Amino acid sequence: MSIDELLGVDTGDPKQRLAIELVREDHEMLKELVALREQLKASQQEIGELMGISQSAVARIERGERDPRLSTLRRYAHAVGALIEHRVIPIAELKLRWEPKDLSGPVGRGYQLPDRQDLTEAWTGSAKRGRR
Structure with a gap:
């Protein structure tokens, strides 16, 4: 039995596949932003200061414990010198x-x-x- 079956996910349903893809895209975007921060050797504290939030708030965003607004993700992207494209x-x-x-x-x-x-x-x- 696959994990999809255990969770009751019907991968034959286009709406469920779309929901899964949206979540996957969000996770990928966050991974890319964190990778940029790490490439810059910037700390969460430094990014938080640039964003106007605490280091712990940055950590929660990076761990996926928060569902940040688009404006928050844009501020993060700005802090690491990136552009987020939406489609x-x-x-x-x-x-x-x-x-x-x-x-x-x-x-x-x-x-x-x-x-x-x-x-x-x-x-x-x-x-x-x-x-x-």
Whole structure:
């Protein structure tokens, strides 16, 4: 039995896959921000001072114990000299593009999103069809 089955996650349900992907994306973004801080050899205290929050608040964000607002993540990114990009991809654009992978892995790893080139082509084609 996989972890998905134990948790009652239906990886065949596009909405559940989307929810898992959103969480995975958040975790990846946070990992990248922390990696930048570490590359800069900046302490949590220094980042906190630049953000206007305490060192312990930075630690809680980095450990995933808090669900920070977008503005807080932007302040963190600013403190480490990074830009956070946001994108909106309608689920209809993703529904048919998820490809099954090995579902025995951790939650969120049972499918794959299309790469940027595939989405660009899909959007371009969709935009042209929509205008006719």
